[in-house]
Amino acid sequence: MANPRSGGGKTARFDLVNRAESMGARVWSTSAEQDAASLARRAVHEGAEVLGVAGGDGTVSAVAAVAFATDRPLLVVPAGTRNHFARDLGLDIRNPVSSLSAVTDGVLTHLDLGVVGPHVFVNNVSFGLYADALLDPGYREDKARTFASLAPDYLKGTQGVEADVDTPRGTVRFPQVVLVSNNPYHIATPRYLGRRFTLTSGLLGGIVLKGPTDTPPDLLRALRSQLLGQQPGPGPAGDAAIAWRAASITLHGRGQQLLHAGIDGEPVTLPLPVTCEARPGGLRVLLPRDRPGIPVEPVPGRPRAPRDH
Structure with a gap:
């Protein structure tokens, strides 16, 4: 194809x-x-x-x-x-x-x-600003304009993900952004930010950006602290983001039945609760045989997960 x-x-x-x-x-x-x-x-x-x-x-x-x-x-x-x-x-x-x-x-x-409901994903499922941008009719033609028109409401806290998400640090209510990836993204260093050095960990990566604070957070510092298992620093930077790894990640409804999402860059609507799972x-x-990039680790003998949908 x-x-x-x-x-x-x-x-x-x-x-x-x-x-x-x-x-x-x-x-x-x-x-x-x-x-x-x-x-x-x-x-x-x-x-x-x-x-x-x-x-x-x-x-x-x-x-x-x-x-x-x-x-x-x-x-x-x-x-x-x-x-x-x-x-x-x-x-x-x-x-x-x-x-x-x-x-x-x-x-x-x-x-x-990764699987979410009847869908699979090779990269990620996103909820929040990016998912809303995908629904805009003009997104493909002018991505910068679309994000610029949507971002202010998210930054002010008047717009967010209409769901609660379970994290290792408790349930986050009305987050700004939720990103679930097929294997965790590297976020410890700027050079490889957003890369995945393995696609065989058997885990999803979860990233949640919480609501706005008085001072714009240093999100890279906050995420790096979480990924490396360090205690977050004082102030809004340490409280603004949560990153973790899990076999499944669930978002719960907040009084509505449907949630907009972006699955590998394509807009979808999912019924709540939404559960993302690793396969x-x-x-x-x-x-x-010859690949110039940072290759995934081949696992020729690994058993395949059952297809149950």
Whole structure:
């Protein structure tokens, strides 16, 4: 499956369709009529043994859901703008062609996956400012304007996540932001902020930004303290953020039944309570043998998690 619109047209610029077909792959491109998930299901119906996907994180996540449900290995070609999942796989996001080598000489490994209700996520589920931005009709065309229009209400505390979230430091009510990631993000140093050095810990990462305080918090300091198990410093910085690891993370309702969320950059609405869970080893991924980035640890013998939805 290839998304011709991802990454400003990377699929065409790198001639990925022709290159993949020359290696024996059959390629379908997404369109207004057929999205990546429906094409992946069609490929399975027609006997595909491996599901390859060229696109950004949203496209990759959609095909990963089908791969998980049908027990097919996933092959990722980074052809999006950010390529967060591909980057954390250690793939060369500057040269997506290099990932095609996995078609003929790949290494099969088992990686973790996150699930929330009927959905899966390879990167994260977000609640709050980012989730609301995704619902804005103009978000894709002007992301900066969208965030600028939404941020003031969050910073003032008049807007937040309409739910309570359980954390190791107690229940946080009406947080500004809740981010649940498939394996914890690195937040101890600015250089690798937001990276995941493993996708095989079997745990989710949770980050909660609490309500506003009189002084803007140093969020990086606060999160770093939590990740390293240190006592938070005095003042609002130490009280503003909580970061932890867990097999499951739950958000409870505050009088309403539905909650807006962003799953791997795509807007969804979820019924409360919302429970995110880790599926250790739940996704099989076919990787090229040579990967220039910081690679995930291959776990070829790890058992797959059961698919119960």
